[in-house]
Amino acid sequence: MDVFWYALVGLLLAGYLALESIDFGVGMLLPLAETESGRAHMRRTVVPLFLANEVWLVAFVGLLFGALPLFEGELLHVLRLPVLGLLCAWFLRDAALWFRTAHPGSGWRRSWDTVLPVASLVLAAGWGAVLAVLIRGLSSDGNGQALATTADLTHPFALLCAALAVAASLRQGSLFAALGLPERSALRVRLGRTTRILTPTLLVLLVLTVAAGALATDASVAMAAVAVLAVAAVYCSDRVQATGRTGLALLLGAAPMVALPVLVGAANGTTVLATRSGEGDLVLSRAIADPASLSLLVTVLPVLVAVVFGQLWFWRVFARTSPLPT
Structure with a gap:
């Protein structure tokens, strides 16, 4: 049962990264939009979807605190500076999405148009680096x-x-932002x-990352197995996209982001902080909450199922962008 809660925490993080990677990508690609209507389209592709995506991060942190309280404390202590950087980038990214249209001044909008891609880049790269540290294992001081x-x-x-x-x-961002654009528009091209x-x-980076x-x-065997699956998913995503099925292409294209938290468990097993x-080292048997606390968390499972279905409905309704004029 301990492994179940640990895996569920990882699943929530993987879900957040898979969904939010689209928002990171669209934010970084904002400079490709050379017109005001193009920038408005890019912004509309992630508002309000990014709020629904962040529910997965909130659920991840909440379940981490409830099911693995000692792990959360150790993790935040060890990674306090990187986590602080991610939080600052998160706040700035969200502020750029909300505040850009709050003032009509061109300087105001240009400022937020700079903040959005920079903050999105920091978020994507920061999550990759933090998860790499957990996969590879942390350093230790003289006191162990x-x-x-x-x-x-x-x-x-x-x-x-x-x-x-x-x-x-x-x-992911380039695939998603192209939805709703006229076929021959400059931005879509x-x-x-x-x-x-x-x-x-991406395929080359996957091979290099696994080799490193x-x-x-x-955990070379586990690394190779995850890499093969991720490479196959990205390749299939490219083939599927050629047929116009962007939704399935996005689902398959999320594999590299999902692979990172999966590799944390594959590399270290039940050593949650290696x-x-x-x-x-912090092993799962020490990090897990007491049985009474875990029994209370069982009541959260139906809520998580409802969140998944709510997310599907939310994307079905809002993941549509109005086309730009040609």
């Missing part, structure tokens, strides 16, 4: 306590995971060109 150092966050494997998250988000460039780039991960961890030296 786990800690995340600058070297951990700038290790080649962490940088590759950051680049992978950015490329995957850009591809630029987005289509971007998608065609990003697909092979195999060298940096002892260090490379083995000192300061």
